[in-house]
Structure formats: structure tokens, C-alpha cells
Amino acid sequence: MTPANELTATEAAARIRAGELTSEQLVRACLARIEAREPEVQAWQYLDAEHALAQARAADAVQRDGKGTGALHGVPVGIKDIIDTADMPTENGSPMFRGRRTNHDAACVAALRDAGAIILGKTVTTELANTFPGKTRNPHNLAHTPGGSSSGSAAGVADCHMPLALGTQTGGSVIRPASFCGIYALKPTLGLISRTGVLLQSHTLDTVGVYARSVEDLGLITDCLSARDPADAVSYPRSRGSLLATLREEPPAAPRFAFLQTPAWSHAPEAAQRAIRELVAGLGERCREEALPPPFDRIIELHRAVMGAEDLHYYGRFLADTPQLLSANLRDRLEGVRDVTAQQYIAALNAREVINADLDALLGRYDAILCLSSAGPAPAGLESTGAPIFNGLWTYLGVPCVTLPRLTVDGLPMGVQLVGMRGDEGRLLRTARWLDRELSR
Amino acid sequence: MTPANELTATEAAARIRAGELTSEQLVRACLARIEAREPEVQAWQYLDAEHALAQARAADAVQRDGKGTGALHGVPVGIKDIIDTADMPTENGSPMFRGRRTNHDAACVAALRDAGAIILGKTVTTELANTFPGKTRNPHNLAHTPGGSSSGSAAGVADCHMPLALGTQTGGSVIRPASFCGIYALKPTLGLISRTGVLLQSHTLDTVGVYARSVEDLGLITDCLSARDPADAVSYPRSRGSLLATLREEPPAAPRFAFLQTPAWSHAPEAAQRAIRELVAGLGERCREEALPPPFDRIIELHRAVMGAEDLHYYGRFLADTPQLLSANLRDRLEGVRDVTAQQYIAALNAREVINADLDALLGRYDAILCLSSAGPAPAGLESTGAPIFNGLWTYLGVPCVTLPRLTVDGLPMGVQLVGMRGDEGRLLRTARWLDRELSR
Numbered sequence: 001m002t003p004a005n006e007l008t009a010t011e012a013a014a015r016i017r018a019g020e021l022t023s024e025q026l027v028r029a030c031l032a033r034i035e036a037r038e039p040e041v042q043a044w045q046y047l048d049a050e051h052a053l054a055q056a057r058a059a060d061a062v063q064r065d066g067k068g069t070g071a072l073h074g075v076p077v078g079i080k081d082i083i084d085t086a087d088m089p090t091e092n093g094s095p096m097f098r099g100r101r102t103n104h105d106a107a108c109v110a111a112l113r114d115a116g117a118i119i120l121g122k123t124v125t126t127e128l129a130n131t132f133p134g135k136t137r138n139p140h141n142l143a144h145t146p147g148g149s150s151s152g153s154a155a156g157v158a159d160c161h162m163p164l165a166l167g168t169q170t171g172g173s174v175i176r177p178a179s180f181c182g183i184y185a186l187k188p189t190l191g192l193i194s195r196t197g198v199l200l201q202s203h204t205l206d207t208v209g210v211y212a213r214s215v216e217d218l219g220l221i222t223d224c225l226s227a228r229d230p231a232d233a234v235s236y237p238r239s240r241g242s243l244l245a246t247l248r249e250e251p252p253a254a255p256r257f258a259f260l261q262t263p264a265w266s267h268a269p270e271a272a273q274r275a276i277r278e279l280v281a282g283l284g285e286r287c288r289e290e291a292l293p294p295p296f297d298r299i300i301e302l303h304r305a306v307m308g309a310e311d312l313h314y315y316g317r318f319l320a321d322t323p324q325l326l327s328a329n330l331r332d333r334l335e336g337v338r339d340v341t342a343q344q345y346i347a348a349l350n351a352r353e354v355i356n357a358d359l360d361a362l363l364g365r366y367d368a369i370l371c372l373s374s375a376g377p378a379p380a381g382l383e384s385t386g387a388p389i390f391n392g393l394w395t396y397l398g399v400p401c402v403t404l405p406r407l408t409v410d411g412l413p414m415g416v417q418l419v420g421m422r423g424d425e426g427r428l429l430r431t432a433r434w435l436d437r438e439l440s441r
Numbered sequence: 442m443t444p445a446n447e448l449t450a451t452e453a454a455a456r457i458r459a460g461e462l463t464s465e466q467l468v469r470a471c472l473a474r475i476e477a478r479e480p481e482v483q484a485w486q487y488l489d490a491e492h493a494l495a496q497a498r499a500a501d502a503v504q505r506d507g508k509g510t511g512a513l514h515g516v517p518v519g520i521k522d523i524i525d526t527a528d529m530p531t532e533n534g535s536p537m538f539r540g541r542r543t544n545h546d547a548a549c550v551a552a553l554r555d556a557g558a559i560i561l562g563k564t565v566t567t568e569l570a571n572t573f574p575g576k577t578r579n580p581h582n583l584a585h586t587p588g589g590s591s592s593g594s595a596a597g598v599a600d601c602h603m604p605l606a607l608g609t610q611t612g613g614s615v616i617r618p619a620s621f622c623g624i625y626a627l628k629p630t631l632g633l634i635s636r637t638g639v640l641l642q643s644h645t646l647d648t649v650g651v652y653a654r655s656v657e658d659l660g661l662i663t664d665c666l667s668a669r670d671p672a673d674a675v676s677y678p679r680s681r682g683s684l685l686a687t688l689r690e691e692p693p694a695a696p697r698f699a700f701l702q703t704p705a706w707s708h709a710p711e712a713a714q715r716a717i718r719e720l721v722a723g724l725g726e727r728c729r730e731e732a733l734p735p736p737f738d739r740i741i742e743l744h745r746a747v748m749g750a751e752d753l754h755y756y757g758r759f760l761a762d763t764p765q766l767l768s769a770n771l772r773d774r775l776e777g778v779r780d781v782t783a784q785q786y787i788a789a790l791n792a793r794e795v796i797n798a799d800l801d802a803l804l805g806r807y808d809a810i811l812c813l814s815s816a817g818p819a820p821a822g823l824e825s826t827g828a829p830i831f832n833g834l835w836t837y838l839g840v841p842c843v844t845l846p847r848l849t850v851d852g853l854p855m856g857v858q859l860v861g862m863r864g865d866e867g868r869l870l871r872t873a874r875w876l877d878r879e880l881s882r
Contacts, residue, residue: 305783310787313791337783340784341779341780341781341783342778343750343753345786346754
């Protein structure tokens with residue numbers, strides 16, 4: 001029998017609902033795994049085992065009393081440590097925020113509690129969700145980076161510390177760590193999940209995303225998180241259908257994929273290029289190579305112009321007030337974007353809709369774009385979290401992205417990325433589930 | 442009996458609906474007035490009398506056939522010449538666009554046609570809706586400016602060429618001309634009226650507004666124009682209540698007004714300051730002077746930073762390609778904002794919500810803000826359209842503004858401006874109607 005901590009969230013929630021498993025048993029299994037592995041993996045910034053167990057026992061009491069239970073009742077979730085929690089510190093991966101506590105939950109954490117989830121603890125992030133690494137290691141090879149910035153969330157889910165975790169992506173911070181750690185992740189459409197109570201790095205780019213060990217689980221947790229929030233300017237009105245129900249449907253026809261090299265292609269080592277080319281070849285008629293017209297060729301620099309300018313806007317006060325508490329890495333990045341002009345910034349913002357129109361047209365002919373999830377597998381060393389070059393372009397466009405752990409390069413996992421149309425996570429996840437099963441045959 | 446061209450739109454529409462007036466009679470009366478006055482006022486950029494009459498006769502035929510009629514059935518409207526019309530040129534006040542025709546109506550023009558309105562013609566705008574004047578004169582004194590940029594729309598409505606007109610405001614282009622010309626105008630909340638098909642000068646600021654000769658008429662036409670447009674990024678979802686029905690209600694209690702000098706106060710000549718102070722004094726207990734905390738004191742420069750940067754983004758290609766077809770005035774303005782940094786621009790954008798939070802708090806205690814509509818009455822001379830200094834701040838905040846022609850300074854009309862909460866045009870117009878009646882006693 002599968003140890004409880006290795007269950008998917010969908011399986012665990014079903015067993016808890018059926019009375020075959022208690023939340024306390026599940027959380028104890030997760031804590032035991034963490035105890036065994038944390039000295040090596042170092043996924044956690046804050047974890048209070050007693051507090052987690054108290055939440056689990058409270059959930060079990062609700063269950064025993066026959067009260068209504070949410071979709072994630074009793075299921076533990078790891079929370080990236082830039083996302084506020086009322087009952088735990090939120091330190092944003094920076095000594096500037098050591099011991100910082102707030103008296104509120106972020107909207108996404110509140111939504112998880114509403115669904116009955118156990119907030120297990122806070123996972124390691126890079127410095128201010130930017131590029132300077134935290135302590136976490138890749139569970140597949142401790143000498144390699146887990147990726148970042150959502151390092152602990154990805155490593156923890158990959159190492160079965162918990163079935164689900166939250167991350168955030170401004171460049172490549174959700175999809176890249178999932179690719180490096182060999183798990184599933186969804187970076188949804190900009191605005192699908194509220195950012196209220198999440199460290200603000202870039203209002204145009206910051207996106208809350210989710211980690212899991214199955215496509216179904218991505219739908220399960222995203223259903224709980226997708227709610228309109230008038231306090232978040234990019235949140236948009238939607239009719240909240242069930243992603244889980246949609247992704248479980250059979251596609252009306254076998255999906256068609258547009259393989260895009262993207263302007264990041266030359267950054268991928270030959271082994272990674274070969275791996276995805278083999279996967280594409282295996283899909284035969286269902287996958288065709290496509291390209292997008294300009295200004296798609298400039299998309300990497302367009303993303304950088306937006307991210308740089310907004311990073312400096314939100315982090316500039318740290319640079320001014322306490323530069324000694326920033327990494328040299330981040331200081332240099334911020335100093336380097338001082339001269340971005342309003343014209344460059346506005347032009348970069350406005351090019352999004354031009355490219356999205358071309359992307360929408362392409363996605364009228366295909367079910368999803370298929371591309372690499374990262375430039376390669378996790379690089380050796382912990383001094384860098386690897387290149388986000390296959391991710392920033394999609395974050396910039398605000399489109400939903402899924403990564404599936406279906407490639408192996410140099411003995412390490414690597415993801416294949418599917419990209420869909422804004423606002424259509426249902427179709428994207430349904431397509432991803434189809435592909436995931438196809439590739440597991 | 443009032444000549445038909447002097448009727449308000451509400452009166453005219455009612456008479457047409459009752460069969461007491463035909464649209465052709467109304468349009469003929471307007472055309473006769475235009476023929477008599479246009480050599481002096483010069484409100485029109487394009488007017489084809491036969492085409493206007495053909496529209497009127499078609500409207501009358503619909504009426505005779507007993508078919509359903511819209512709220513503006515048979516009523517002529519003047520359209521600022523930066524708003525596209527499928528059946529007339531749109532020259533944007535610039536030799537660059539001389540003779541330009543498009544094959545589509547702007548969304549706001551299509552909405553007017555849907556309501557049965559007659560698109561009478563295109564009214565004079567300043568160069569590219571910026572500051573360099575067109576040919577129009579102030580009907581109250583031909584040696585004075587009518588204001589701008591919606592010069593012809595304001596002068597034409599003031600001079601009874603038509604009961605209604607459309608304008609646009611990026612700085613002070615709707616409210617200021619109404620103040621100078623002695624008529625009513627509404628600059629609604631950013632996003633209430635679609636900008637699709639309107640010359641784009643600043644996506645953050647551009648707002649379509651309306652001119653009329655009564656508060657009721659402002660509600661009547663805005664009801665026809667308020668529709669969600671997914672193609673306009675600032676358009677927002679709303680439940681479309683009737684502004685006309687709301688403004689006709691009696692306020693539940695006599696409204697309370699917060700008089701704000703605003704940071705523009707020192708730009709108003711003493712006679713203008715005295716005139717509004719007298720009006721405020723006359724309101725007694727119902728009006729109190731208030732102030733807003735920083736960064737409100739910097740709001741004029743914040744607006745300029747946003748407008749300057751976006752103007753250059755959208756008009757920069759004209760400067761690069763055909764500088765000789767721009768006025769020296771506009772060339773200098775555009776050259777002067779090249780060095781605005783992304784940091785200045787983002788900071789200026791983000792300060793909006795800080796000020797709006799203070800404004801919302803103030804508007805929790807008052808029904809409306811009361812302030813000057815312009816720095817004074819229309820200045821003498823046609824080489825400038827006057828200062829938009831009392832308007833840009835509200836355009837920047839995206840809040841709705843109404844001007845009422847209830848002041849006289851140096852023998853010329855001047856407006857009193859009411860400012861309301863974003864999205865609440867109904868309460869603002871109801872309050873404006875109350876004040877307008879109070880001041881006419």
C-alpha cells in the first residue's frame with residue numbers, strides 16, 4: 001500500500017472523505033518524511049509540527065461530526081514564504097523580513113483554508129522571489145539546484161513532503177522548479193488566482209501557481225483558488241466552472257499540438273533539444289512545428305524590460321534604505337534597470353497584445369503550444385537556480401502554462417510545457433492529462 | 442414657442458416620440474442655425490446637410506411605421522472629429538489625417554445610432570486632441586477661445602447647433618470647454634464609455650464625455666453610451682441601471698458638498714476664486730471646505746508624467762515620420778517628455794490608488810466634491826485653449842466629473858464642477874441636478 005505521504009491530493013482527499021484515512025495520519029506521514037529528508041533537501045523555511053497536527057485533528061473532528069467538508073479537507077499544502085499566513089511568519093526569503101508576522105492570510109491561503117486544507121508550513125523561496133538562491137536542494141540530486149524562486153514548494157512536493165504547494169512566477173519561478181524537480185505545475189492565467197497578501201514584485205507579471213504530483217491535482221487545487229478578487233487589479237470576472245470536471249473529460253478529438261522552439265531555443269543544450277524533438281516526433285501527425293511572427297522574436301527582452309522596471313519600482317526602497325541586506329546579485333540587477341525609459345516600458349507592455357493576438361490565432365488551430373519547460377535539467381551547483389528563459393515569455397503574455405515531468409536528460413527529470421489560451425485552464429489541463437497518459441504508455 | 446434647435450434632447454426626443462415634431466424638422470432647425478452662425482463660430486470640421494437630412498427622414502419613416510424607437514430617436518448629435526464614423530471623414534485635427542476615412546463607426550457612435558440618434562457631423566478638435574487650437578470660437582465672445590480639445594462640440598451645443606455632442610478628455614478637454622462655453626458636460630468614470638474607434642492618446646487617461654444643455658440630457662445620452670466593451674482594456678463590467686431614472690429621483694437628504702481648492706487653486710484669478718467662494722457660502726451648512734493629504738499635493742505633476750509618457754508613446758511615430766506636419770507646440774511637448782523614466786511613470790500610475798483611497802473616504806462623508814471647472818472664464822485670444830489645470834487631476838484619478846454653467850465671471854460663463862466616486866454617475870448626476878435647481882432659484 002502507498003504510504004499516505006505519497007498519495008496524490010485527489011486520492012488523499014477521497015480517502016479522508018470516505019473515512020479510510022484521517023488527516024492526522026496523513027499529516028503524520030508527511031511530517032515523518034520531512035523529518036527524514038529535511039536535513040538534506042531543506043525545503044522548509046517554517047514548519048511547526050504541532051500546529052500542523054492541531055489543524056489536522058480539528059479537520060478530523062469536523063469530519064467525525066459529519067459537518068460539510070471542502071474539496072481539500074484534511075490535505076496538507078506547503079506555502080511559499082512570500083505568501084502571508086496569519087499563523088506563521090512570512091520572511092520573503094530576505095533578512096529584511098526576518099521574523100515578520102502579519103495578522104492576515106493572503107487571499108489564496110484563506111481560500112485553501114475554506115476548502116479544508118491544512119496549511120503545513122512555509123517553503124523556502126529565493127531572496128524576494130528574485131534569483132538569489134535559498135538553501136533548498138534538488139531531491140533528485142542534492143548537488144543540483146531545485147530551481148527557483150519557489151524552490152521549497154517544488155522540492156517538497158517532489159520529495160513527498162506534501163501532495164500540494166503554492167508558488168509564484170514573475171519570470172520562471174513556478175514552471176522551472178517543477179521541471180527541475182520532476183513534478184507537475186500550473187502557472188494559470190494572470191489574474192485567475194488573487195495576489196492579495198503576496199509579496200509584490202511586478203503587478204504586470206506576478207502570478208500564483210500550484211505544484212502537485214498529477215494533472216488532476218492541479219485542477220483540484222486550482223478550483224479552490226480561482227475566485228474573483230476586486231482588490232487585485234488583474235483579477236477578472238469569470239464563471240467558475242470546475243477545472244477538475246473539465247480535465248477529466250475525454251477531449252472531443254485527439255488534441256493537436258503546435259511545437260514552438262521559441263526565441264529561447266539556443267539556450268537549451270543539445271540533449272534537451274533532442275529529448276523534446278523525440279517527444280514531438282513520437283506525437284506524429286498530432287504535433288507540428290510552428291513559429292510566431294515578430295515581435296515574438298523580441299519577447300525575452302520585452303519581458304525583461306517590464307520585470308526590471310517593476311522590480312525596481314517595488315524593491316527600489318530596499319535598495320535605498322538597507323542595501324546591505326540585499327544580495328549583491330539583486331543590487332546589481334536593480335541598479336542595471338534604472339535607465340529604462342517610460343517609452344521602453346510602455347512599448348514593452350503594449351507589445352503583449354500584439355503577440356497575444358498571434359498566439360490566439362495559432363491556438364485557434366491547435367489545442368496547446370508545446371515547448372520546453374526549462375533550458376535543460378537542473379544544473380549542478382546551488383549558487384544559481386538556473387535560467388528562466390523558457391518561462392518569462394509566457395509570464396509576460398499572461399497565458400496559462402502546465403509542465404509535465406515527461407522527459408529525462410542526463411539522468412535528471414525535465415518538463416515538457418504546454419501553453420494555452422488566456423482564461424482557458426480547463427482545456428489546457430484536459431489536453432495536458434491526455435498527453436500525460438499518452439506519454440506514460 | 443422654443444425653436445426646435447433650442448430644445449433639450451429630452452424635450453426633443455419626447456416631442457418626436459409623441460408625433461409633435463419630426464426629426465427632419467429638428468435637423469432643419471439645427472442646420473438653419475448652423476448656416477447662420479457657422480461663419481462666426483466655426484464649430485464644424487465636416488457637415489453634409491443632405492446626409493443629415495437623409496438620416497432624419499429615415500428616422501421619421503421608422504417612427505411613422507410604428508417601429509420601436511431608441512431613447513435618442515431622431516435627435517442630432519455632434520461628434521468630435523477624433524471619433525471614427527463610417528459615413529464621414531475623421532481627420533483628428535491634423536493635416537496628417539486630411540481626408541482620412543474609415544469603414545467603421547467607433548463603438549460610441551454605433552451606440553448612438555442604435556439609440557436612433559442622427560449623426561449630424563464632425564466637430565472641430567484641437568490638433569490630435571492635444572493643445573494646439575482649431576478654428577472654433579467661443580459663441581459668447583468670438584474673440585475668446587471656446588476651450589479645447591473638444592472645441593466644436595462645446596461651442597456647437599452652446600450655440601444651439603444641436604442639443605448633444607461627444608467629446609473626449611485626456612487632460613481637461615471635456616469639462617473646460619463646457620465651462621468656457623456655458624453648458625453642461627459629463628466626463629464619466631474611466632471605462633464607462635468604450636474608446637474603441639477613438640484616436641488613442643493615452644490609454645490610462647482618454648475618456649469619452651458628453652455635452653448637453655441640461656443635467657437630464659447628460660443622463661439621457663450617457664445611458665445610451667454606457668456599455669461594456671471587451672475590446673477596451675479599461676472597460677469594466679457593470680449592471681446598466683438608468684442614469685436618467687436615478688438623476689430624476691429626489692436625493693434622500695439634501696446633498697452635502699466638500700469644497701476643494703485643489704492644488705490648482707493659485708492658477709485661478711481672484712474673480713474666479715471669489716465667484717466660487719460666494720457659491721460655496723450660499724450653500725451654507727451643506728458645503729464645507731476640505732483638503733486631501735499628500736500625495737494629492739503632487740497630483741498635477743503626476744497627471745503630467747502619465748500623459749506625457751503616453752502621448753509620446755502614441756504620437757512618437759508622428760514625430761519621427763512627419764515632424765513637419767505637427768505643430769511646433771506639440772513637437773516641443775513630445776520632445777520634452779523623452780527623458781521620463783519608467784520609475785517616474787510607474788510611480789505616477791501607482792499613486793492613483795493612494796489618492797483614490799483618500800477620495801473615497803472623503804466621498805463617504807459627502808455626496809460630491811465641489812470645485813472650479815476651469816481656472817477662470819474663457820481667456821481672450823484664439824492662440825490657446827486655456828489651462829486644463831482644474832481637470833487633469835480628476836482625469837488622472839478616473840473619477841466622474843460634471844460641470845454646471847452656474848457662475849459668471851467678467852461677463853463670461855464659467856462652470857462649477859462636481860466630482861463623484863468612480864462608477865457612481867447616477868448619484869453624481871442626481872446631486873448635480875439638485876444643485877443646478879438650487880442655484881437657479
